[in-house]
Amino acid sequence: MFNTTAIAFTGLALASGCALSCAGEPVFANIPAVGSSKQVILVVSPDRKSVTAELSAWEKSGGKWRQALPAMPANIGREGLGKEREGDGKSPIGVYRLTEAFGTVPKPLGVRMPYRTTNDTDYWVSDSASSQ
Template identity: 45%
Template structure:
């Protein structure tokens, strides 16, 4: 579910802090103002729109202040950088979206998000002609009610999906062709098809930190110049 945005990256320096009293000042996250109740935010910032690398930081809201909880962690984004996502590109979508569920080939890493352990009968549908487009669907290979070549078999993806968090881009409402299957997942050491990826240990820490009660969101964009 995309949150309502009002203007591009702006935030007061005085509204931010760091996780420890003796830590050096941390640059503010490039917050996109939104109407929502998030008390946790994961920021993913790249130096420019064509960059395939970014920095991920996890922030906790304390009153009017955002305090760094985890990171900075190096991240990979789409092979075409950050921008307008679609089924025809490998952009990572710019914007703010909720983080409401997780999955993985391995058992849960302790995340508090609803977690699904996937097999080769778990798919994320990218068939733009299917009513199941950009949703999870369970079906045995060869029996699915959509074009399986235009879907992603989550259980067959390998270590990158050992654990993952779903980025709620283009989910409410779902617009065919606008892009599907965007996740925060384990890094392969190279740019992605549009997802955000970080090292496995870093991802485990972030996923354990995410708390549904704090309505976490991910904020993806460019570093302030």
């Protein structure tokens, strides 16, 4: 079982005055949905309309969270962030458990999650009315 969680926040969610951490704990540490996750990918945007964000990766070891990778710029939905609704151009805000990884290259070294190499027979559908 892989315990990796992705979290998308807006700057509004961080209105407590804490950036990524308060009192030594990352802002996501007490979110119940993070549960027993050992890794977190955190995406923070300045506001809901922004199309850019900051992405950071965190790992829990010995009961403590530490930043595993330096924060980096990220692109999000063409309409920013919002509630989950197919086709609105927004990346969904929330906490999501990641169960597998995928990419166009063979499984990279060090990836322990189930991994799928995509090819020309794979496709993504953005039409919520589609039967696919």
